[in-house]
Amino acid sequence: MLTISNLHARIEEKEILRGINLEIKPGEVHAIMGPNGSGKSTLASVLAGREDYEVTDGSVTFNGKDLLDLAPEKRAAEGIFLAFQYPVEIPGVTTINFLKTALNEIRKYNGQEPLDAAQFLKRMKEKAKLVKIDDALLKRSLNEGFSGGEKKRNEIFQMAMLEPSLGLLDETDSGLDIDALRIVAEGVNQLRDGKRSFVVVTHYQRLLDYIVPDFVHVLYKGRIVKSGTKELALELEEKGYDWIKNEVDALEVA
Amino acid sequence: MSSIENKDTSSLKAELIADFQLSQAKLNGKAALPIHQLRGEAMQNFDKLGFPTIRHEEWKYSNVSNLVKQTFDFHTKTDFNQADLDKIPLPHLTGNVLYFINGVYNAELSQITTAENKLKVIPFSEALAQQPELIEGYFGKYANYETDAFTALNTALANDGVVVQVADNKIVEEPIILRFISDVRLANIGSQPRNLIVVGKNSQVKIAEAYRTVGEGAAFVNTVTEIIVDESAMVDYYKVQSESDKSYHIGTTQVYQKGRSYFYAATATLNGGFVRNNLNVVLDGEHIESHLYGLYVPNGKQHVDNHTVVDHRKPNCESHELYKGILMDKSTGVFNGKIFVREDAQKTNAYQNCRNVVTSDEATMNTKPQLEIWADDVKCSHGTTTGQLNDEAIFYMQSRGIPKKEAIRLQLLAFAQDVVTQIKIDSIREYIEELILDKLQGA
Numbered sequence: 014m015l016t017i018s019n020l021h022a023r024i025e026e027k028e029i030l031r032g033i034n035l036e037i038k039p040g041e042v043h044a045i046m047g048p049n050g051s052g053k054s055t056l057a058s059v060l061a062g063r064e065d066y067e068v069t070d071g072s073v074t075f076n077g078k079d080l081l082d083l084a085p086e087k088r089a090a091e092g093i094f095l096a097f098q099y100p101v102e103i104p105g106v107t108t109i110n111f112l113k114t115a116l117n118e119i120r121k122y123n124g125q126e127p128l129d130a131a132q133f134l135k136r137m138k139e140k141a142k143l144v145k146i147d148d149a150l151l152k153r154s155l156n157e158g159f160s161g162g163e164k165k166r167n168e169i170f171q172m173a174m175l176e177p178s179l180g181l182l183d184e185t186d187s188g189l190d191i192d193a194l195r196i197v198a199e200g201v202n203q204l205r206d207g208k209r210s211f212v213v214v215t216h217y218q219r220l221l222d223y224i225v226p227d228f229v230h231v232l233y234k235g236r237i238v239k240s241g242t243k244e245l246a247l248e249l250e251e252k253g254y255d256w257i258k259n260e261v262d263a264l265e266v267a
Numbered sequence: 268m269s270s271i272e273n274k275d276t277s278s279l280k281a282e283l284i285a286d287f288q289l290s291q292a293k294l295n296g297k298a299a300l301p302i303h304q305l306r307g308e309a310m311q312n313f314d315k316l317g318f319p320t321i322r323h324e325e326w327k328y329s330n331v332s333n334l335v336k337q338t339f340d341f342h343t344k345t346d347f348n349q350a351d352l353d354k355i356p357l358p359h360l361t362g363n364v365l366y367f368i369n370g371v372y373n374a375e376l377s378q379i380t381t382a383e384n385k386l387k388v389i390p391f392s393e394a395l396a397q398q399p400e401l402i403e404g405y406f407g408k409y410a411n412y413e414t415d416a417f418t419a420l421n422t423a424l425a426n427d428g429v430v431v432q433v434a435d436n437k438i439v440e441e442p443i444i445l446r447f448i449s450d451v452r453l454a455n456i457g458s459q460p461r462n463l464i465v466v467g468k469n470s471q472v473k474i475a476e477a478y479r480t481v482g483e484g485a486a487f488v489n490t491v492t493e494i495i496v497d498e499s500a501m502v503d504y505y506k507v508q509s510e511s512d513k514s515y516h517i518g519t520t521q522v523y524q525k526g527r528s529y530f531y532a533a534t535a536t537l538n539g540g541f542v543r544n545n546l547n548v549v550l551d552g553e554h555i556e557s558h559l560y561g562l563y564v565p566n567g568k569q570h571v572d573n574h575t576v577v578d579h580r581k582p583n584c585e586s587h588e589l590y591k592g593i594l595m596d597k598s599t600g601v602f603n604g605k606i607f608v609r610e611d612a613q614k615t616n617a618y619q620n621c622r623n624v625v626t627s628d629e630a631t632m633n634t635k636p637q638l639e640i641w642a643d644d645v646k647c648s649h650g651t652t653t654g655q656l657n658d659e660a661i662f663y664m665q666s667r668g669i670p671k672k673e674a675i676r677l678q679l680l681a682f683a684q685d686v687v688t689q690i691k692i693d694s695i696r697e698y699i700e701e702l703i704l705d706k707l708q709g710a
Contacts, residue, residue: 060661060665061666062665063662064658064662084665084671085662085665085666085671086665086666086667086668086669086670086671086672086674087665089665089667089668090668094666094667095662095666097666100663101657101659101660101662101663103660103664103678103681104662104681104682105680105681105685106677106678106681107681111664111667111669111677112667114669114673114677115664115667115668115669116668118668118673119668122668154681162673171667175668183609197589240292251271261606
């Protein structure tokens with residue numbers, strides 16, 4: 014589904030990704046972990062098409078298409094969804110209108126008829142239940158004045174509405190209390206259907222207690238330096254990142 | 268009359284002075300009437316003042332030097348008719364709708380639906396010629412024809428417009444919509460409409476002025492509206508502008524509010540080459556409320572200047588002001604908002620805010636809030652911001668599948684919405700929404 018080869022990216026003069034290789038198959042959940050500043054969020058942003066980053070080398074193919082060649086909205090229409098670490102507040106645009114526009118743009122791109130008001134509302138009611146998001150919230154301006162937890166739930170709600178084939182969760186657990194963490198994670202789990210894939214970027218193990226990954230990758234200094242299964246995440250939780258950092262740094266010196 | 272006292276030797280000024288002399292000659296002995304005396308005085312003032320230059324503090328960012336080099340036809344009869352009107356529809360237009368073509372009232376196109384015991388509507392030309400006593404108590408008593416050259420000019424030369432009188436204790440349900448159309452298909456047209464709106468005690472009315480041009484020529488519209496809001500009366504006043512890129516619009520709305528009255532204004536400038544709006548509100552009584560909203564969406568090389576004055580003269584009043592601008596391409600905008608709180612005006616609440624989005628590096632916005640406060644127990648605040656759309660918000664929308672252009676348009680629409688929703692006449696609001704949508708296609 015997604016193949017990342019030798020991906021290099023920088024922001025201004027600073028090189029952040031220095032040769033990422035990753036293969037994601039349908040239905041898989043990959044966790045990307047790593048210390049602060051290792052490039053985890055950059056990877057998610059580059060995949061979604063954030064303009065601040067410049068890709069200097071490598072390639073990304075998504076379902077056979079050159080992803081890096083597509084504008085962010087086309088990537089979304091092709092089935093990529095980024096759940097933001099810091100969802101943006103947009104005054105004056107209600108979540109409902111925003112999603113209706115988004116959904117119908119994506120449908121248009123894929124040659125489908127737009128949903129009418131009744132179909133849209135039906136889908137909305139259904140998906141709102143997934144993350145226990147209140148109707149009243151959806152009628153308000155997008156994320157404006159939402160609590161941290163409400164914003165993250167809204168991200169997962171949007172993902173449920175747009176039904177992407179690949180969900181990128183960028184530190185979705187940050188800023189969540191215990192209950193919100195569970196609600197968000199359960200929302201994601203309900204979207205796991207054997208075909209939809211996820212990349213879960215996180216600093217901690219706690220989200221992975223709920224969203225159990227098939228693979229865990231450790232990112233450090235812009236490269237994947239270790240890959241394993243869910244047990245690797247547990248090991249990291251216990252031992253921290255220093256032992257991996259030391260291993261890598263020792264190799265670099267040698 | 269000579270123009271030796273000032274250096275303004277512009278062709279437009281000369282034309283207007285000649286025009287005035289001609290009109291004087293036609294007065295047939297009525298020149299001694301107070302109203303014509305006042306017009307004569309106004310012309311002398313204009314002659315002394317001349318057109319303002321950018322050295323004039325109030326005109327620093329708005330240069331009329333190109334305007335005054337031109338000449339305009341102030342007297343051409345137009346055959347603009349229903350068929351022409353049908354081409355520029357304003358959908359769902361109901362109520363009292365009055366048409367002024369090149370500044371002249373057109374009875375055939377107009378309709379007055381409210382009963383006369385509530386609402387009296389008389390063309391200004393008729394009041395001037397036949398019933399000067401109707402307007403003498405108000406005309407020129409509020410708008411400043413002493414130091415404002417354009418108001419002086421209008422006071423001297425205005426030959427039509429409308430006089431609206433709402434009796435005491437009446438609720439006028441149907442709006443009064445004044446449509447001013449400059450037919451510039453064949454010539455450059457000048458007009459100087461003058462409106463007088465007197466709203467009686469405890470009465471309520473909604474009024475809109477809509478200006479537009481038909482054709483590609485230049486229009487020069489110099490308009491003055493005086494509104495007197497008597498005790499406990501409520502007035503909604505809307506001004507909508509959509510004129511050609513070659514047009515000059517200079518408009519003054521002078522409002523005088525008495526105790527416990529409520530005045531609510533929204534000015535929406537969608538198109539016009541050069542636009543200057545002066546909205547001056549005097550709060551001369553206690554427990555008065557004034558709300559001033561504005562929206563301007565210039566593109567190309569359009570220039571929109573809003574000057575407002577809110578003059579708190581008595582205690583216990585409040586005023587709220589919000590102006591918003593979207594500036595595209597090489598357009599320029601000006602906002603100058605003055606608030607006076609006089610010594611007597613204790614317990615005043617006065618708020619002013621001006622927010623702008625600039626969508627191009629070549630667009631410019633000049634803002635200048637001016638607060639002059641002589642009372643000591645007041646709450647006043649002002650703020651201005653000028654910025655660009657938030658890139659992160661645009662990316663957020665894109666990441667959900669919304670194309671960049673559409674994301675920008677949605678956010679600009681949302682930005683404008685605060686002001687648009689203030690307009691309570693449905694047909695006018697829908698018209699503005701449509702004009703904005705059109706305009707933002709190019710953003």
